[in-house]
Amino acid sequence: MQVVAFDRSRNAAQQAHALLREWILTGKLRPGEGISEPSMATMLGISRTPVREVFKRLEAEGLVEIYPQIGTIIAPIDPNKVRDAQFVRETLEVRTIGLAALLGSSDQHRALKDILVRQKALVKARDVHGFMDADDALHEQLSVMAGHSFSWQVIAAAKAQLDRVRHLSLSDPSWLAMIYDEHCTIAEAVIARNEKRARAAMEVHQRSIFSAVERLTQQDPLLVKAVEQAGVPSLLFPAAKETKRGKRS
Amino acid sequence: MQVVAFDRSRNAAQQAHALLREWILTGKLRPGEGISEPSMATMLGISRTPVREVFKRLEAEGLVEIYPQIGTIIAPIDPNKVRDAQFVRETLEVRTIGLAALLGSSDQHRALKDILVRQKALVKARDVHGFMDADDALHEQLSVMAGHSFSWQVIAAAKAQLDRVRHLSLSDPSWLAMIYDEHCTIAEAVIARNEKRARAAMEVHQRSIFSAVERLTQQDPLLVKAVEQAGVPSLLFPAAKETKRGKRS
DNA sequence: AAGCGACAACTTGCATACAAGTATGCAATC
DNA sequence: GATTGCATACTTGTATGCAAGTTGTCGCTT
Numbered sequence: 277m278q279v280v281a282f283d284r285s286r287n288a289a290q291q292a293h294a295l296l297r298e299w300i301l302t303g304k305l306r307p308g309e310g311i312s313e314p315s316m317a318t319m320l321g322i323s324r325t326p327v328r329e330v331f332k333r334l335e336a337e338g339l340v341e342i343y344p345q346i347g348t349i350i351a352p353i354d355p356n357k358v359r360d361a362q363f364v365r366e367t368l369e370v371r372t373i374g375l376a377a378l379l380g381s382s383d384q385h386r387a388l389k390d391i392l393v394r395q396k397a398l399v400k401a402r403d404v405h406g407f408m409d410a411d412d413a414l415h416e417q418l419s420v421m422a423g424h425s426f427s428w429q430v431i432a433a434a435k436a437q438l439d440r441v442r443h444l445s446l447s448d449p450s451w452l453a454m455i456y457d458e459h460c461t462i463a464e465a466v467i468a469r470n471e472k473r474a475r476a477a478m479e480v481h482q483r484s485i486f487s488a489v490e491r492l493t494q495q496d497p498l499l500v501k502a503v504e505q506a507g508v509p510s511l512l513f514p515a516a517k518e519t520k521r522g523k524r525s
Numbered sequence: 526m527q528v529v530a531f532d533r534s535r536n537a538a539q540q541a542h543a544l545l546r547e548w549i550l551t552g553k554l555r556p557g558e559g560i561s562e563p564s565m566a567t568m569l570g571i572s573r574t575p576v577r578e579v580f581k582r583l584e585a586e587g588l589v590e591i592y593p594q595i596g597t598i599i600a601p602i603d604p605n606k607v608r609d610a611q612f613v614r615e616t617l618e619v620r621t622i623g624l625a626a627l628l629g630s631s632d633q634h635r636a637l638k639d640i641l642v643r644q645k646a647l648v649k650a651r652d653v654h655g656f657m658d659a660d661d662a663l664h665e666q667l668s669v670m671a672g673h674s675f676s677w678q679v680i681a682a683a684k685a686q687l688d689r690v691r692h693l694s695l696s697d698p699s700w701l702a703m704i705y706d707e708h709c710t711i712a713e714a715v716i717a718r719n720e721k722r723a724r725a726a727m728e729v730h731q732r733s734i735f736s737a738v739e740r741l742t743q744q745d746p747l748l749v750k751a752v753e754q755a756g757v758p759s760l761l762f763p764a765a766k767e768t769k770r771g772k773r774s
Numbered sequence: 775a776a777g778c779g780a781c782a783a784c785t786t787g788c789a790t791a792c793a794a795g796t797a798t799g800c801a802a803t804c
Numbered sequence: 805g806a807t808t809g810c811a812t813a814c815t816t817g818t819a820t821g822c823a824a825g826t827t828g829t830c831g832c833t834t
Contacts, residue, residue: 571789573789593796597816
């Protein structure tokens with residue numbers, strides 16, 4: 277029960293959301309693990325209200341599942357949900373990259389290159405966290421270039437599901453280099469204003485996730501929601517810590 | 526300050542969310558109008574906590590804007606946001622309809638026809654609310670047929686933005702018949718398993734929104750967020766009701 | 775020993791009180 | 805008359821207490 281220090285002068289709920297989201301995406305909180313509002317509140321050094329707000333938001337993002345009067349768990353990997361997230365992201369980003377290739381200005385091309393330079397350094401430093409931030413920045417920049425900056429929010433929500441699977445499936449950060457290479461290919465095509473090649477490169481980039489779910493299903497089946505099993509939450513609390521259930525006073 | 530009766534045995538926040546969302550989409554709560562957690566709580570006969578939860582959720586859906594320590598307003602129509610919602614919805618639904626045409630089973634074809642029969646009656650009855658529900662049901666069914674049922678949630682969020690503009694722009698429900706006709710064309714193509722025709726019909730269906738924003742901009746400019754104006758919330762409270770600001774006791 | 779009932783501890787949902795910040799109207803002043 | 809300072813009532817953010825429901829364990833009964 278480690279207490280995390282927060283900046284009291286800034287919004288507690290936002291900070292807590294960013295933190296928990298990162299913990300879930302990076303696997304520090306594992307699928308199926310039980311969490312609760314009071315325990316998380318004391319852990320973060322805040323009250324239940326902002327924690328509750330964060331839980332609701334994470335539920336909307338598909339990262340936790342709340343069972344009223346029972347408990348809350350980190351959402352297990354649902355292959356169907358991942359498939360659909362992949363569908364949403366690929367569909368939007370492939371069309372986005374086409375527009376970005378057609379509409380991007382040379383200023384925006386420079387911004388793209390800057391991000392890639394930053395990413396190159398982060399790959400070398402094995403900084404997974406920083407790389408994922410830069411990854412988001414790059415894809416957001418592409419949405420801006422396509423003239424649909426708001427659609428990035430939709431893409432980001434879908435991307436979170438996929439990033440989580442990738443992180444759980446591949447603990448070794450060797451995939452950073454591969455993604456960086458794909459980014460370079462995409463950026464080249466965009467800067468060359470070659471719509472067709474950009475779309476093809478983006479498709480390759482997107483499809484590289486496919487195998488991760490299967491790998492995860494094999495190496496750690498407990499994290500994956502069985503297709504027929506509707507949901508038996510009580511069976512998914514293996515990480516119940518110092519519980520005091522049943523102990524008479 | 527009318528008090529709304531809630532079913533106390535069911536989730537208060539969910540009911541309140543459905544209600545407010547409908548009020549916003551149908552224009553009962555107009556863009557720019559100020560709302561507050563306490564006043565809405567007393568109006569709905571519940572406490573601030575579930576109301577606050579609803580406000581946060583509506584903010585995530587882009588239907589309200591929360592300014593801390595200042596107030597909350599029904600989100601003005603942001604042309605850029607509408608454009609991007611249109612982009613997201615069109616991109617996803619056109620690809621979805623193609624898959625639905627290829628993959629739909631005859632059982633699902635029957636379900637599609639059933640929805641259309643229901644819609645026909647609702648058009649005749651001028652039941653806008655019921656029609657919009659059936660509209661959602663139809664588009665959700667298409668997502669299911671395409672094998673991506675989860676993506677409906679994304680489409681629905683974008684669709685809300687567009688439905689709101691349509692409702693504000695066209696108070697006369699004559700557009701129901703037009704939409705119904707477009708639905709019939711789409712369904713025909715899907716049942717005929719004609720992917721290309723289905724996609725074309727869906728594109729037509731989607732593009733019919735475009736003119737609505739411009740019409741709204743002309744007929745009621747106050748509802749539309751000016752492009753250069755970053756956001757002056759205090760100026761957007763023309764509907765401040767029986768305020769007691771400044772009255773000494 | 776096996777089955778069953780009661781209870782304790784936990785969960786989230788809701789209500790309410792307090793805290794911090796902001797805008798508005800009034801009043802005093804220049 | 806215009807401006808500045810201040811009091812007041814509003815806003816959302818946070819903390820906490822209570823209520824309703826579920827689960828698992830203990831202990832009694834059979």
